[in-house]
Ligand code: KIV
């Protein structure tokens with residue numbers, strides 16, 4: 441694989457994902473997710489927004505101190521105070537620490553939110569990137585609401601921040617407004633009209649207001665973007681962000697027409713999805729692609745028959761490739777600890793010995809009252825007994 445075919449996976453579950461109503465997490469919960477993101481082998485973990493609160497600062501700091509397998513990013517507005525605070529938390533990651541600074545560039549945001557002129561925004565963006573570059577060479581700049589920005593101005597800002605030291609330039613669809621062909625054209629425009637664009641990685645960050653976040657992200661990849669910003673289960677502001685599992689599995693499954701690679705260990709996807717749902721209490725709908733409980737279930741007789749003859753008739757990817765093992769033994773009151781823990785692992789849980797013990801005791805109590813224990817019962821036991829959500 442050549443470097444230019446590699447898509448950098450930038451996971452923002454702990455930052456934009458956490459902005460999902462009801463998804464805020466404490467430090468211990470963020471650490472659990474961060475460890476799972478490391479097992480998934482994402483390239484960059486956006487751990488939080490250090491200026492936003494002391495809790496967020498501490499979480500970013502702890503993740504920067506602990507996680508060694510991924511780069512760690514922290515968000516900051518384009519102000520000295522934000523940037524200094526971000527680096528204060530990120531410094532422990534050394535060269536793997538990334539300052540992610542942003543400012544809005546669309547007329548609508550500049551006029552109503554920032555009350556700044558184009559020149560003021562341009563100056564603030566350059567000043568922010570210059571200050572961040574004084575701390576680390578690993579600087580990402582985001583032009584918030586890029587999709588609704590006048591393209592010549594967007595190109596001017598992107599060129600200037602690359603000159604100032606940005607090594608990743610992010611072109612967000614902040615409000616989930618674009619469609620794939622339009623987004624393809626925006627990325628193509630920047631490739632053509634920003635003379636130094638090859639000195640930075642083009643990143644995309646899509647929200648899902650029209651249900652197009654994954655499709656838009658992949659269109660941008662086809663136009664030359666090489667970093668995808670996404671979240672587990674697609675959680676995030678409003679309708680959420682580009683779903684990591686959908687984007688990554690599309691790249692893996694349709695490698696024939698999307699010849700790009702990621703470093704994600706896809707077999708860890710189910711575990712990541714379950715862990716996040718359990719911690720936040722936000723469960724995915726049964727028909728959610730890749731991680732919904734029905735994603736690999738076949739109900740219709742014709743489909744069941746086809747799959748029994750040859751799985752490829754109705755399955756375009758294997759359940760095992762996302763970490764779902766479908767060979768199920770029935771669990772009941774006669775089942776032992778080994779089968780129980782095995783099933784928890786198949787469901788994506790990896791618990792400590794003490795947590796397994798607590799869950800096992802609860803399982804035995806339930807098994808005395810019920811003939812058969814279903815996966816949903818196990819999800820509830822883990823949620824209740826172990827994670828206390
Ligand atoms: O949606 C957005 O524009 C963002 C930026 C801060 C990258 O989350």
Ligand code: ZN
Nearest residue numbers: 456614645647
């Ligand atoms: Zn966002």
